[in-house]
Amino acid sequence: MKKYLIICLVLCTTSLLAQRDWSGPKGNEPLPEKLQNVRRAIDVINFPKENDPIKIGDRYYWKHLTSILCKESPVEIIDYGAYLFYDGTWNLRKSYPLKELDKTFGSKKQQLLQGTPYSWTDNQRIGKNLYGGWALWYFIGITEDGETICGYDTINTTTHLLNN
Template identity: 55%
Template sequence: MKTIITLLYILISITVWSQSSYEIPTKDNIPETLKQYRVAIEVVNFPKKNHPIKIKDQYYWKHNTTILCTESEIRITEYGAYLFYNDKWNLRKSYPLKDLAKTFLIEKHKMLQGQPYVWVNNWRVGESLFGGWAMWYFIGETNNGETVCGYGTIDTTDKPLN
């Protein structure tokens, strides 16, 4: 019985994986959730095209993410990451707001006007070598109560530097 269950699990996993298609997202293809808000937060990932480096048995896609609001202070209400596959952005993870203080050094979820915030070691780590597109997103509220957003993409490749 265990053998049958294991084989079914492997077959289902292969089927699901093979049905995923990994394309390059178009500029106007953004998650529906973000389309409803005005962009007021700049999000930049560096480097934009991110090649992995292998250390022991792990691959590291080393990059950083910077966010900035120039027109007013913004209180972040949600942030996280999407992955692009099957011709759409799929939510990978929404992060707890308490993590803003340790990752981006944003105190009390409030971005100050003109102050850049950087998550220096925002790295993807894994044992498997595969590329794909990710998008970091941020949703927040201005001082006058308007809900705004920001997002930035990053291309993680399957071409190791070493």
């Protein structure tokens, strides 16, 4: 019996120590390394900013729109994806294949024309578990002059189910 109690205690302690801190960013956290020291010149907007889920069948859907725009010049996107915020820092969730940019945002050959907005209207997070969290969508591109620029925006996904 003593052996089982020790095993149970070890498992409970390990479980408590292994849990992630999913609290949101406070605003003073450093950007992910790939965005540091890169000029922010691509506008990125996630709508809605606070994203509530709906339930369809046995899954939850956080549906939103992500738009990008470069006002100052044409730009070729060379990297894009999303980070999740947990344990007090931004952690890479996924870098998307560049060929998906054209399909999801409607660009051609990863080129953004100056002053032209591009939107992914069917962007959504899907999951079997209802949990909230923070994401940061990022885009890195190269201008015609060869300068590397970036853009990013956060989105807060909630647990406030819209269709109870």
